[in-house]
Amino acid sequence: MMRIAPSTRxxxxxxxxxxxxxxxxSLALAGCASTYKEPTDGPTNTIEFRxxxxxxxLVRTFEDPVECTGLTAAGTVEPKARRTIKVATGKRVAVSxxxxxxxxxxxQGLIGGLVAAKTTRSCTPIVDFTPEPGRHYVFLVRAGGTCxxxxxxxxSEQRGTPNSMPTRFQERKWTMPVxxxxxxxxxx
Numbered sequence: 001m002m003r004i005a006p007s008t009r010x011x012x013x014x015x016x017x018x019x020x021x022x023x024x025x026s027l028a029l030a031g032c033a034s035t036y037k038e039p040t041d042g043p044t045n046t047i048e049f050r051x052x053x054x055x056x057x058l059v060r061t062f063e064d065p066v067e068c069t070g071l072t073a074a075g076t077v078e079p080k081a082r083r084t085i086k087v088a089t090g091k092r093v094a095v096s097x098x099x100x101x102x103x104x105x106x107x108q109g110l111i112g113g114l115v116a117a118k119t120t121r122s123c124t125p126i127v128d129f130t131p132e133p134g135r136h137y138v139f140l141v142r143a144g145g146t147c148x149x150x151x152x153x154x155x156s157e158q159r160g161t162p163n164s165m166p167t168r169f170q171e172r173k174w175t176m177p178v179x180x181x182x183x184x185x186x187x188x
Contacts, residue, residue: 036060036072036074036075038087043090045132045136046087047095047131047137048082048136049077050138050139051083051141052080052142053123054079054101055143057097057099058075059075060095061085067187068126069183069184090131090133091131093131094126094127094128099143100120101121123147124174126171126173126174127169128188134156135165136153136159137167138153138154139151
């Protein structure tokens, strides 16, 4: 199985309990995050988001994939489930799947006893690419103690198999701005 870029680890940042869900709820309530609308005319490709984590994932796209602005919500992917969206063929797109999960920690206490604690982590890998005719794309995200993602393209004959095609894409780093007006990821 050949890929242009290997699996990578997405940046992990500690967050407060429920911070990711609260951030997206506030964006939606404020009217700042719109809902993704699939293309209705012209050729399309599919992107299948596979959530291999034990927590739900939030699929997002960006209206401007170069600047990473215009955040849109494309739905939730339940744990160990899949969600597919359509995107325009030949038109650059940036997509992400955000997860928030607990990472249990254990350590020795001050008086020698064992202390258990949990930290909350977020995982938001982003890929930027231009869909090619006749391809189906898979964006797989895993999270637990660490976060990792894979992204690859498949022909219609390869769909549903472990085989893939070389796929050109860029990984972008999530930078969630303080205000929604700014870029949500690094520039390519």
